[in-house]
Amino acid sequence: MQQRDTDQTQRSTMSRRPFLAATSASVAGLAGLAGCLGDDDAPPLTDSDPGESGVDSGGVRWDDLGNLEGEISIYCGRDRDQIDDVFEALEDEYDDLSVSVDYDDNDVHVNQIIEEGDATAADLMYSQDPGALGELEREGVVQALPDDIVEGVPESYRDPDGYWTGVTGRVRAIQYNTERLDETEFDGPEDFPDDIMEFATDERFQGIISTRPNSGTFRGFIQAMVELEGEDDTREWVRGMMEDQDAQLFTSGGDQAAAVEQGGDDDPIIALGNSYYAARLISEDPDSPIDVAFTENDAGCLFSVAGVAATNAVSDPDLVAEFVRHLIAEEGQELMMEQNGEYPVVEDVDYVDELPDLDEINPPEFDLSDFDMDMQGARDIIEDEGMEV
Amino acid sequence: MKSLTNYLDAPRSLEELSKRLGVTDRSMAALVLLSAVVAFLVISPMFWLLWRAITVEPSRAIDLIFSSRTAGTTINSIALMGLVTVFSIGLGVPLAILTTRTDLPNPRFWTVVAALPLVIPSYIGAIAFTGMFGSGGQVDTLFGTTIPNLDGLPGAIFIITLYTYPYVFLTTRAALLSMDSSIVDAARTLNAGPLEAFRRVTLPQIRPGIAAGALLAGLYAISDFGTPAFMGASVFTSRIYWEFNNFAVEYAALLALQLIAIVAIVLVIEAGIGRDEDATGGPSNGSVIRLGRWKWLAIGFISSLGVLTLVIPVAIFTNWLFRSQGDPISSLEFEWVYAFNSVHLALIAAFVACLFALPVAYYSGRTNSLLSRILERATYIGFAVPGVVIGLALVFLGTRTLPSFYRQGIWLLVFAYVVRFLPQAVGTVRSSVLQVDAKTIEAARTLNASRLEAFRRITLPLIMPGVVAGGVLVFLTTMKELPVTLMLRPVGMETLVSIIWGAQADLAYRYAAFPSLLLILISGFSMLILLRQEGSDLN
Numbered sequence: 001m002q003q004r005d006t007d008q009t010q011r012s013t014m015s016r017r018p019f020l021a022a023t024s025a026s027v028a029g030l031a032g033l034a035g036c037l038g039d040d041d042a043p044p045l046t047d048s049d050p051g052e053s054g055v056d057s058g059g060v061r062w063d064d065l066g067n068l069e070g071e072i073s074i075y076c077g078r079d080r081d082q083i084d085d086v087f088e089a090l091e092d093e094y095d096d097l098s099v100s101v102d103y104d105d106n107d108v109h110v111n112q113i114i115e116e117g118d119a120t121a122a123d124l125m126y127s128q129d130p131g132a133l134g135e136l137e138r139e140g141v142v143q144a145l146p147d148d149i150v151e152g153v154p155e156s157y158r159d160p161d162g163y164w165t166g167v168t169g170r171v172r173a174i175q176y177n178t179e180r181l182d183e184t185e186f187d188g189p190e191d192f193p194d195d196i197m198e199f200a201t202d203e204r205f206q207g208i209i210s211t212r213p214n215s216g217t218f219r220g221f222i223q224a225m226v227e228l229e230g231e232d233d234t235r236e237w238v239r240g241m242m243e244d245q246d247a248q249l250f251t252s253g254g255d256q257a258a259a260v261e262q263g264g265d266d267d268p269i270i271a272l273g274n275s276y277y278a279a280r281l282i283s284e285d286p287d288s289p290i291d292v293a294f295t296e297n298d299a300g301c302l303f304s305v306a307g308v309a310a311t312n313a314v315s316d317p318d319l320v321a322e323f324v325r326h327l328i329a330e331e332g333q334e335l336m337m338e339q340n341g342e343y344p345v346v347e348d349v350d351y352v353d354e355l356p357d358l359d360e361i362n363p364p365e366f367d368l369s370d371f372d373m374d375m376q377g378a379r380d381i382i383e384d385e386g387m388e389v
Numbered sequence: 390m391k392s393l394t395n396y397l398d399a400p401r402s403l404e405e406l407s408k409r410l411g412v413t414d415r416s417m418a419a420l421v422l423l424s425a426v427v428a429f430l431v432i433s434p435m436f437w438l439l440w441r442a443i444t445v446e447p448s449r450a451i452d453l454i455f456s457s458r459t460a461g462t463t464i465n466s467i468a469l470m471g472l473v474t475v476f477s478i479g480l481g482v483p484l485a486i487l488t489t490r491t492d493l494p495n496p497r498f499w500t501v502v503a504a505l506p507l508v509i510p511s512y513i514g515a516i517a518f519t520g521m522f523g524s525g526g527q528v529d530t531l532f533g534t535t536i537p538n539l540d541g542l543p544g545a546i547f548i549i550t551l552y553t554y555p556y557v558f559l560t561t562r563a564a565l566l567s568m569d570s571s572i573v574d575a576a577r578t579l580n581a582g583p584l585e586a587f588r589r590v591t592l593p594q595i596r597p598g599i600a601a602g603a604l605l606a607g608l609y610a611i612s613d614f615g616t617p618a619f620m621g622a623s624v625f626t627s628r629i630y631w632e633f634n635n636f637a638v639e640y641a642a643l644l645a646l647q648l649i650a651i652v653a654i655v656l657v658i659e660a661g662i663g664r665d666e667d668a669t670g671g672p673s674n675g676s677v678i679r680l681g682r683w684k685w686l687a688i689g690f691i692s693s694l695g696v697l698t699l700v701i702p703v704a705i706f707t708n709w710l711f712r713s714q715g716d717p718i719s720s721l722e723f724e725w726v727y728a729f730n731s732v733h734l735a736l737i738a739a740f741v742a743c744l745f746a747l748p749v750a751y752y753s754g755r756t757n758s759l760l761s762r763i764l765e766r767a768t769y770i771g772f773a774v775p776g777v778v779i780g781l782a783l784v785f786l787g788t789r790t791l792p793s794f795y796r797q798g799i800w801l802l803v804f805a806y807v808v809r810f811l812p813q814a815v816g817t818v819r820s821s822v823l824q825v826d827a828k829t830i831e832a833a834r835t836l837n838a839s840r841l842e843a844f845r846r847i848t849l850p851l852i853m854p855g856v857v858a859g860g861v862l863v864f865l866t867t868m869k870e871l872p873v874t875l876m877l878r879p880v881g882m883e884t885l886v887s888i889i890w891g892a893q894a895d896l897a898y899r900y901a902a903f904p905s906l907l908l909i910l911i912s913g914f915s916m917l918i919l920l921r922q923e924g925s926d927l928n
Contacts, residue, residue, distance in 0.1 A: 100881030
């Protein structure tokens, strides 16, 4: 037995060497292959000149722009129905364009790109949250956009160095069930406080209010509150929502809005979230008993953007740059307004939809790029005060 | 009983015999090596976890591990796993006995009813249930009342049990079908009451079967994300997801390691319960239990379970199908290629999982050494780790090892499925290896068949039912797997679940209806294959 085992060992040692050699050869081969296929040699996006005209002059139409030809892949943290029409419209417009979109949770995508590094399969990250795009920039996995794009978008809606740009705007709102207000002590939406801080202290909200704490926009909302009211008051607000108001927590903005609409005994009557969730339910069913109201000039009606960043792995810089130009050109902006009730980020494009215009809402003045997107800070506040799902 | 025990110990005595004959040889060494390679591959994603967890600041790590919240999460998770396991046994074992050992009419039909919930993803069950019974749901609207609130930890336990007990049902049933029930009759003639005969004769024989199913149910429960998240139960999976989503991948990794530690303990405990005492097959033509008027109670029990788990979700999806039309969302529009992608991926995953399972299961079924048990148990780890963690680990490993192939094809995705679902194949293949009478192989060997030939001509045909059963289980679970599919499929490739998920995220339920029904239909058919094949095995 002993002897046999020794033979065994020797035999396998001998055969292991060719195996190792073969493995390293194939690894080297693959590395070489990676080198050929890889995108290390692709010039940076900033070197990519507009195909036709740039978008810095504002109000540029698709006809003014260059052709889109080739394949582009996008990690999309936005919901499919919000964004797909734009991609479809572009594919219809350009016969040789193919857009592959991977729809998933925004934060999953961001973490994924960070893990993937330069080997990411995505050319573009399309995110609902400037904080997440800022995180990509800090991790060094995205690259600067060409000058004309950067100059085409007002500074408050993009990264100052052009590492990401907003494409459309959205606003936080108070969603409520129109039929159930008589169960509450509120006579109507005009009776709601103008100040988001009161939502955590006004006893009339006790047991009927909800929010969704695990989203990028909620973090942005908390960051805005810290900027405007200070950290202590923000902590108190979160604590008040949990301990005094007994706020119901949701993991999905869609589920939250659906619960408000559904209106069962245990469902929230009031919900804090993005206005478009309610807008979408109304577009599915015009008789839906859900509507929105807004606070005044505070974090409760924070105006934020959804936007894009180009990864380091971009294989065709001209295509990607031109694609982004199309998003912020007039037709791109209009499509997203009509589809989602979102707001344009480009000057010279007029707002057209049924939601109140930004002038009517009066959101706080925030330079989103200047906004200290300290993810960890907001996260700690939310977590420390026990608001988690 | 003593002689019986000796009989059951055949493999071990064979091993001793073969040792005496000096045939512990190269093929055995190759088998060990192959098993080790498989085990290594399957646990390789966990190295990423270790690596990420190490980078957590030690003080913060200690805070996190010993915080009261972590304690709460741990208690909740253990309660979830433990109670789902207990309830699954409570449902699965009686159902298995009812469909195999009694004069229940149409046993085949009721078997299908009892097994079918496994094809429905539990998160879809959860959604259907809240839609039906939750506040504002159908029952609420119709009768103005809600069933006692279905949420939080109890809700998650309830739902997960309903959709995982078939693991116990199927494995127990298989054990019951393959045990020699004439022994029970022998016990009965020796004046043992039916309960005593069950406890002393049947139970010891089917215990490994029950344990195997219970393990799968428990591990599924602790790794399920969708249901606890939907029900608002704070368990490891939702906590890990929360940390992960807040860009705290390191903390998520640390929590995942804690989860793995718990699972490791469970695996060790289960290894103690599920000892290999069932190493015999035999004709199961012992007498059946006459139900008499209990028959109606039994039928009522199974059919109400069927209504709960199957009729309600299917009715809800059908209802979605006719829901009011909003703006059309063209990217959610059903295309047959989604179904093709799902089936294609699931078939490949099933095939690869069987291939991987064979050496591990064969080795661990044939020998009862510590090494064989460790290698077998190692393959269970991936099943218990939340899909999002496995997904992220493979994102990391995939991009670092073979960047050019990363998300360019389906290989990494298939590997992820194998990591997640291999134990289902290992479990069933191993059970069937245990059932192979070692004397048959011995006989073939004395007739000068080489070891490989004996395996090919004797063992493989005998364990084929187990291999197919394992393959079908992997197929079923791959069809409904969500997080890994979302993370690792080639960009732009859609499957049934990715479309269902997309439709749900958009609240466009009507688009989820058809793919959901199709998913149930396809998986339902494969379940029929599983049961049919078990039947032919019986003849």
